Amino acid sequence: MDVLDLARTQFAVTGSLHFLFVVLTLGLAPLVAIMQTRHALTGKPVFERMTRFWGQIYVINYALGVFTGLVMEFQFGLSWSGLSHYAGDVFGAPLAIETLVAFFLESTFLALWIFGWHRLPRWLHLACIWLVTLTAYASAFWIMVANAFLQNPAGSEVRGDRLALVDPGALLSNPTFVYAFPHVIGAGLLTGGLVIAGASAFQLSRRHPEVEFFTRSMRLGTLVAAVGVFVTIGFGFAQFGPIGGLQPGKFDSNPLSGLSLGLMIMAGELLMLLFMFLLLPLIWWLPKWRWTHPIVILATPVPFVAAILGWLTREVGRQPWLINGRLTVADAMSPGLTPGMVGASFAAFAGLLGLLAVIDYVLIARTVLRGPAATFLGAPEEPHAADRPSPALTY
Template identity: 45%
Template sequence: MDALTLARLEFGLTTSMHFLFVALTLGMAPLIAFLQTAWVVRKNPLFERLTKFWGQIYIVNYGLGIISGLLLEFQFSLNWSGLTHFAGELFGAPMAMETLYAFFIESTFLGLWIFGWGRMPKVLHLLTFYVVAIAAIGSAYLIVVANGFLQNPVGFVQEGEVLRVVDIAAVFSNPAALLAVGHILPASFMVAGFFMAGVSAWHFRRGTGEVPFFRFSMRLGLVVGYVATFFTIGFGDASVLWVVNNQPTKLGAGAEQVVAQMVAEHGPGDYMAPTWVPLALSLMLAVAYVYVIGALVPIVMLGKGRIERRRFLLGIGVWTIPVPFVTVILGWTVREIGRQPWIIYDVLPTSEAVSNVSAGSILASLVIFTTLYVALVIIGYVLIARIARRGPESLVLGSVLGESEEPTAQLAGER
């Protein structure tokens, strides 16, 4: 394979593995905020335990997502220097803002939330996680703004060999970005919701004694995942319609006329998206409708208090945990592959964005980065699976203060 093919393969693999962490983090943050709010308002210890249990999984996933995101940033300077030189002012600025935003706001307040258990007033402690949840959504928006410019370049002029911003409002209100945010957010809720329901199903299959704990987790996960699926489908359809109307070669609609125009403007080339892109869209839609229909059964049975005795349904819930993850990765792949052969649609061909380095150098980075990402994914999901299997009996989050004070109190009493 040549340098361009290797660079695209490397970016596709690393981005997909990074997005595994992103989807779960983005979807779980509002759910944990909801659980902690219920604890603060209702003062029910069950909600405190729910917050801590799912919060532990969130922390592990978030930390590994940060590491994988840092590694991903190196891709642009190593393999795609043509893009950063040509469009750094438009594409790079939102990426840089997201990095600063994530580290100085999201990570800071997550640290306050982790170490603030028992040390901060409950309401103030809750507000720190509200900042985390809002910051997570803000980070996703900034990333999609950068990607949206690649999909639908707006608000720029070309000066020589670089692009300059002339309308920052157009960049941040890009329809390609706003529709993508509307699609990605509910898709992440779908991932987190069905993940929560699947973990709960695993515990029910093994006869857990924490019935109220996992019944509420399953109810919350199923309802959130079910409702989010409708919004995912809706914004997905809206995105496809927008593409058909604005960038027909991505899906093949009106291809002859548009391809002829692009050949006249940019010279000979393959300006059609791969033929499997529409098939992948149909597959994603089919999976979404399966969830719409199939999730109704456990929701109804859960309302009647009978779901924990239906091992077959619980087994389906466990074994389908990876399906939403695979679906969102497929959606991201379709979004990126559908833009080819452009890295900035109708402005910069992908072949001109790759760095001027040898195929051997990119192959070496492909092997190194892919190995690191595979290790991160394995480590991450082994840790998450371990926490999930142990259940709420092995809570660590928020327990350090209590453990350190109890022996002191005992010694004081003995004296």
């Protein structure tokens, strides 16, 4: 394998591993916000416990996912400096906004939410988790704007040996963006909802004593996942029109792209049929009918697989272009790279991200197995010894 193929494979592997964290984050954030909203409106303790339990899983996934994102950013400078030189003024703008605004705001509001339990007023604390959700979606918005530019360099023109941004409106209304962004959001809702439904089905199949807790969680997860699967499939098929006009032959000229597309469509249709004919019609009885639980559990990994297939379909089919029609992958590579250098960084990055993914899923699985009683997020603090009343002296 030459240096170009090594660099491409490195980015594909690390990008796929990073997206596993992202798609779950985008799905869990609004679900946790909905749970806390229900607690704020009703005052029922079960909704607070649901918020804390599933929120803890969200925090685990978010914290580990941050490191994978840093690796992705590092690769642009390491392997693809030609992209920064040629299109940095355009491609770098949405990435800078995502990092400096959306990501930092998301991290700030998440910290306020994590450490604000029993400290902030109820409605202010609730506002924090909704702001976490909105900034997470804003982060995805700007990332997809940058990616859509690679698919179709709208709003830019060549000036000398570089691209310059001349029409920000065209960049934001890029046809390869307006349908892709809702598609990604739908995939996130599908993934987050099905993870909650699958974990709840697992605990109910074990006859966990927290029946009401996991019954409510399973129904909410199933409902949100159903919304997600229909949004994902609808906006997925809506992309064929713009892609056919801007990138004809995208799915025919590279075998991996066509295979990924076929498998992704198959997975989406399988999930749509599952929700349409089983999960949604039986949503009220799902927690009670144990024969449905293995089906939900087995369906839980499918959105993750479909997400990776979708990413590969979108990226591989554009080859040999990095910026469609403007900059090839070969021209975007950093000069002076050798197979040994890229191979070493590939092994380091893939090993690190793979390890983080394993740690993430192990921690999530352990949290699910321990159940709500072991949740530490938002637990009331015990008073310090100095603050406790002294026991009465007896003689």
